[in-house]
Every structure is written in C-alpha cells, then in structure tokens.
Amino acid sequence: MPRTAVTPHDPRSIVIVMQTVEVGGMEAYCIDLACEYARRGIRVTAVIPELAVFEVVRRKLEAGGVRVVRRDTNERHGRLRQLLAWFPLGMRLRRLRPDVVHVNVAGGTGGIGVVAAARAFTGATVALTEHNVPPEGLSTRQRLTHVIIDRTAHVTLAVSRYNATLRRRRSSVRERTFASVLNGVPLPSDPPQTRAEARAHVRAELAIPEGEPVIGCVVRLVDGKGLPDLMRAFARLRETHACRLLLVGDGPLAAELEQLAAQLGVSNAVHFAGRQDDPFPYMAAMDIFALAVPAGSMSIALLEAMARGVAPVITFCGPEEAVIDGETGLAAPPSDPEGLARVLDRLLADTDLRRRLGDAAAEHVRRHFSMTRVANDVLEAYASARAGHVTGRLRADAPPNPRPGGD
Secondary structure, three states: OOOOOOOOOOOOOOEEEEEEEOOOOOHHHHHHHHHHHHHOOOOEEEEEEEOOOHHHHHHHHHOOOOOEEEOOOOOOHHHHHHOOOOHHHHHHHHOOOOEEEEEEEEOOOOOOHHHHHHHOOEEEEEEEEEOOOOOOOOOHHHHHHHHHHHHHEEEEEOHHHHHHHHHHHHOOHHHHEEEEEOOOEEEOOOHHHHHHHHHHHOOOOOOOOOOOOOEEEEEOOOOOOOHHHHHHHHHHHOOOOOOOEEEEOOOOHHHHHHEEEEEEEEOEEEEEOOOOOOOHHHHHHOEEEOOOOOOOOHHHHHHHHHHOOEEEEEEOOOOOOOOOOOOOOEEOOOOOEEEEEEEHHHHHHHHHHHHHHHHHHHHHHHHHHHHHHHHHHHHHHHHHOOOOOHHHHEOOOOOOOOOOOOO
16 A cells, blocks of 8 residues: 555655746646645645745645745746845745755756755755756756756656656756656545536536537646647537537637637637636536647646546657556647547547546556655655665656556
8 A cells, every 4th residue: 555644764844845937737736745745744834936826826735734935936036136035045944944855846947046055054855856848959058057956956856757858868867866756646535426516517607518528628828738739629520529628727828729719610619717726627527638738748637637537638648648548548649630630539429438538547547646656756756865866666767667656
C-alpha cells in the first residue's frame, strides 16, 4: 500500500514556492502537493504571488491546513525590484526554518533567485520543479542559468520523461540530480449521484440536451494549446454529429476563438465557460476530454478528467503519458484538425467505447497517477538528493515507466 503518513525520515517543515503569474495546472499541482503533505502532519508553508487572482489559491491552501505567505518572487515588477527583494526573501525563508524548500516554476530559466536564497539563508534541501520545458534557441546566458540552477539546487525535477528529454536536448542537465516525477492528482471522493447532479445542472445551465455528447477541455486559452485545431476539428464533426464543445478557461485567445467559431458556423454549439474556481462540475458534463496540445505533457486537467471517468483524446502520447492509445484513451496526430476529427468521431459514434475507455482511464489514474504516489516520489527525491544523487528509479535517464508506483 502507498505510504500516506509522515515517517521519521520525512521532513518536518516544507516551504513550497510558486514563481508564477497565472493560475493553472502548475498551481493546482502545488496546492494538491502542499495539502497532501499537511494531511500527513508535515508543517507546510506556501509562498504565493501577491496578485489578486491568487486569492483562490490562498483559500484552497489554507483550507488544507497550509500556511500562506504572499510574496512576489518573479520579475513582473522588473529585475531591479526582484533583486532588491532577494535579501528579505532569504531572511523570511530563514525564519521559517524549513527542512526543504521546493521551488516551482512554469519553465524557461526561472527560479534561480529563490534557489540561491534558499541555499544562502537556510540549511534546507532545495528542490526545483520545472513544469514546462525551455523554449528552443536558448541564449548562452539562459543555458548558463540552467547550469547554475542544476548545481545550486540539490535536485531538479521534471514532471514527465518528455519534459526531461526536451530539457536535456535544448539545454543541459546534471544527470545524477535530475529526476522525473510524473504528475498526479487527488483521487475524487464525490459519489456518482453528486456527479450526476452536477452534470444535469451544468447542461441545464448551458441548454445542452442530455442526448448530445459534449467534447470538452479545461485549459488556458493561449497559444500553444492547439485550440484552433480543436475548433476546426469540432466544425468537421458538426457536419455529421449533434454534439457540443465546452471550453473551460480564459486567456488572451478567447476573442480569437469566438471569432473562429463564428467563421466556421458553430458558434451556437460552442460554450465558453470562462475560468472556474471549481471546474469539476463542468468535467461531469463532458463525455470526451480533448486536449489538442501539439507538444505537451502530463496535463493536470487531463488527469483530473480521466480520474472522473471522462474518455480522453490527446495529441501528445508518449512512453509515460497517462493516455495509452486504445487502452486508457485515444491518440490523435498533432496539429492535424482532420486527423483529430477522425479520432473524436470514433468516440462520438461508439458509446460503449467511450464508456470502456473512461472506466479504464479512471482505474489507471487511481493506480498510477494519484497525488499520494507523487508525494511519496517527491519525498524520496528530497531524501536521496541530499546525498548528491537521486535514487535510480526516479532518475530522468532511467527507463520509461508508463505505470509508476504500480501495485
């Protein structure tokens, strides 16, 4: 059985730092991990930005027993102000007396200042998780930043083998302290009746007949998510199927997507629900979860939908992704609206296939992609990295394992 309680070898105090300006999958991961540690009896402090949008993050953390400190650690106010804030940040970390400081960044070359402050002002084990991958064409300065981060932090973590591979290909890594801990989510505890009621409520609110299947996605409406491809694929499906598209999230691409839906003649069948603090009722209203990201990995929203039995379709299947083509979901070619439409058509036309894949997806996440497993793996990474290396099974250059932590 997976370990779910604190042991004498676990840290007593952990500080989780979110260096970010948006609320999305990375922030959900940090909330879930912090609350899981707190549930085990570890003293957890989360350092989150001062932005108003992070109020919902604060509420969720405090509801889970996590202490919250509001402090900007990014450079949104400029590099000079970020530099001037470095010493006060270090002193605040010292007063917290953590055993571990775990820095979380969206990607790129962020986090170096917090990592340096944690090493300079505390005796803590310092970990840094990169939730995305660095872009192509990094400058010499950016590559040097990665070198410094990897040698200053005790352990650098990627959230998938795919992300780790791209980090290695586009920059550099320190292999013995570079770990891959696959994402996970808390397992849903709401009974089927609650989900059925949520499904009925959302569909009634959006005027969606129960007989019409819903293709949905919970995603930030930004470039790089394949959303125009999904919209075009949906327009093709509407030629032969009575179905709906439900997009939950907001972002700068919203107006462009609404215009595209109008151009394609599907505006009356596309629902823009906006950002939702609680997206789960909207997931309950979905029959298919479609993520058209051309080059992504380990989506938190995807795992949450799979955990709730929603049949998934993704365009970035790989050796460690939660979607195993034909077993726990279906794979479609990336950046190919026609190919995506063909795969979605299979699910729209076959209710039994949707149900079978949805059931298999939920069981797969329960066994291999729970937040309990993630917390255990990250604690193991903390402990082993302090000795100058990460344990063999967590090393990012270890053989791929599509069923991590399996029983």
